[in-house]
Amino acid sequence: MSFNDDVNKQQNQQQNRQIKLASRPHGAPTADNFELATGEIPKPNQSEMLLRTIYLSLDPYMRGRMSDAASYADPLQIGDVMLGGTVAQVVESNIDNFAVGDLVVSNSGWQDYSVSDGIGVLKLDKNMANPSYGLGVLGMPGFTGYMGLTDIGKPKKGETLVVAAATGPVGATVGQVGNKLGLRTIGVAGGAEKCAYAVEELGFDVCLDHKADDFAEQLAAACPDGIDIYYENVGGKVFDGVLPLLNAHARIPVCGLVSQYNATELPDGKDRLGVLMGNILSKRLTIKGFIIFEEYGDHFPEFLATMSKWLESGDVKTKEHQVDGLAQAPQAFFDMLDGKNFGKTVVKVADVK
Ligand SMILES: NC(=O)c1ccc[n+]([C@@H]2O[C@H](COP(=O)([O-])OP(=O)(O)OC[C@H]3O[C@@H](n4cnc5c(N)ncnc54)[C@H](OP(=O)(O)O)[C@@H]3O)[C@@H](O)[C@H]2O)c1
Numbered sequence: 001m002s003f004n005d006d007v008n009k010q011q012n013q014q015q016n017r018q019i020k021l022a023s024r025p026h027g028a029p030t031a032d033n034f035e036l037a038t039g040e041i042p043k044p045n046q047s048e049m050l051l052r053t054i055y056l057s058l059d060p061y062m063r064g065r066m067s068d069a070a071s072y073a074d075p076l077q078i079g080d081v082m083l084g085g086t087v088a089q090v091v092e093s094n095i096d097n098f099a100v101g102d103l104v105v106s107n108s109g110w111q112d113y114s115v116s117d118g119i120g121v122l123k124l125d126k127n128m129a130n131p132s133y134g135l136g137v138l139g140m141p142g143f144t145g146y147m148g149l150t151d152i153g154k155p156k157k158g159e160t161l162v163v164a165a166a167t168g169p170v171g172a173t174v175g176q177v178g179n180k181l182g183l184r185t186i187g188v189a190g191g192a193e194k195c196a197y198a199v200e201e202l203g204f205d206v207c208l209d210h211k212a213d214d215f216a217e218q219l220a221a222a223c224p225d226g227i228d229i230y231y232e233n234v235g236g237k238v239f240d241g242v243l244p245l246l247n248a249h250a251r252i253p254v255c256g257l258v259s260q261y262n263a264t265e266l267p268d269g270k271d272r273l274g275v276l277m278g279n280i281l282s283k284r285l286t287i288k289g290f291i292i293f294e295e296y297g298d299h300f301p302e303f304l305a306t307m308s309k310w311l312e313s314g315d316v317k318t319k320e321h322q323v324d325g326l327a328q329a330p331q332a333f334f335d336m337l338d339g340k341n342f343g344k345t346v347v348k349v350a351d352v353k
Contacts (some may be wrong), residue, residue: 016041017326018081019110025066028262028337033066034082034330044115049095051088051106051114056326056347057135058084058333063261072291082110082329085140087124087131089352098123103352105134110329112349131352136169136344137311137318143303144255144292145173149231150181151296152253152288157182159228162219164188164238166198166207167319169344170255173307174231176316179203183229186222188238190339197342201317210234216241226250234259236267243276246283254289261337319343 015038022035044050065083068075076083086108090098095118098104103124108114124134136142148170149155161178165171166187175198178185187198187207198207206222208215219241226247232239236259246252279285290296310316321341323332326349336345 014041015039016111016113018112019326019329020079020081021066021076023078024068025063025262027264029063029066029330029334031330041113042115044092044094046094048115048117049093049098050091051086051104051108051116052091052353053086053088053108053112053114053326053349054103054352055087055132055135056084056108056110056329056349057086057139058329058336058345058347059141060256060258060261060337062333063337072294083107084109085135086114086349087134088114101353102126103128103131105139110326112326132320132322132346132348133311133318135346136320137173137316138304138307140292141169141344142173142307143296143300145170145231146177146303146307147292147296147299148253148255148290149174149177149229152286152290153229153231153251154286155181155183155229158184160184160186160223160225161229161231162186162188162223162227162242163231164210164234165256165258166204167194167202167342168233169318171231171233172198172202172318172343173316175202175204176310178229180310180315184225186219186227188219188234194342197319201319210238220245229253231255232257236260240272243279246279246285248283250283250285252285252287254287258337321345322348324348 018037020035020037023033025033064071065076086106088104088106088108090100090102093100105122106116124131161183163171163174166175166189175185175187185204187204188210189195189198189207190211191209195207195209198204208218223245227245228247228250230242230252232252232254233256235257321343329347332345335341
């Protein structure tokens with residue numbers, strides 16, 4: 001019996017389905033790295049509430065937590081419930097600020113139910129038309145794109161910005177905020193359909209397919225004045241194309257390196273560290289990594305107010321890649337890492353009651 005059959009068979013029971021880490025991936029994750037557990041719905045204590053998951057966010061960082069390589073956060077342990085941001089509904093509450101029926105953004109993970117003490121839980125507006133946007137353009141990924149570009153990218157009108165994964169929730173935010181700030185925006189995405197959407201809907205000036213054999217030449221032709229800001233989402237071949245085009249004093253917010261997350265060894269070819277260090281020195285580059293809530297948590301209310309207005313006015317657009325059912329989470333996760341998503345990946349786990 002497949003993993004999906006197992007999950008589907010149990011989904012109507014009054015129990016808590018949980019998807020747990022069964023083993024650590026070597027390379028790309030597979031279904032064998034996950035296991036289904038079904039247990040009792042947990043009981044909140046006198047200072048907790050019970051949450052029922054409505055939407056589960058799937059994000060590239062989850063691949064890092066499945067590994068035990070040293071990183072900025074502790075790894076999941078084998079047997080832990082997969083972690084993840086969620087939109088959830090309050091089912092029972094012993095916390096003053098949260099009432100039964102409230103919709104919240106929580107970190108409930110890949111499961112139907114969780115208990116929370118309310119810390120770090122954000123209440124959503126009850127009238128919000130699309131609560132799942134709290135996991136994308138109005139949540140962690142949108143916030144990441146906004147802060148990385150504006151704070152580390154230090155954009156100035158007329159400069160050239162390049163960002164890959166341009167139709168995902170981070171890249172789409174970076175490009176659209178870049179347009180608002182008067183930058184020339186060059187998106188990079190996987191395939192003609194994504195590139196057309198990036199230009200026609202998101203307003204990028206140009207979008208290039210990183211799978212093209214002559215990607216580096218196309219990028220050079222699209223950046224006649226060089227690159228002032230490279231918002232780093234992917235690394236790999238895109239970064240190789242960007243490096244020779246960087247201008248003096250260019251800024252590189254290092255947000256993610258998704259092309260490397262499944263890598264098991266260093267890329268082929270000669271060591272390019274010396275070339276990179278030479279460029280940092282001669283071009284006086286600013287290269288800064290950041291982890292969004294660690295660095296910028298205090299700015300979230302300001303971001304949310306600004307982005308909500310832009311979304312409402314249509315200045316910023318968003319696209320979701322929504323899949324139905326908790327059982328689909330592992331496959332949707334593999335697809336997202338592989339570029340088969342088109343927009344922010346969200347799993348619809350249950351209906352709002
Ligand atoms: N630092 C932080 O605090 C923070 C917070 C959130 C996210 N991030 C990072 O931001 C980046 C984007 O996240 P997201 O949620 O917006 O992801 P996403 O765009 O929804 O999904 C990842 C995308 O990466 C692209 N990709 C995969 N392999 C690639 C390759 N070899 N070369 C080029 N592109 C490749 C694919 O898009 P295409 O098909 O278009 O290539 C894929 O759709 C990730 O690196 C993530 O880890 C960092």
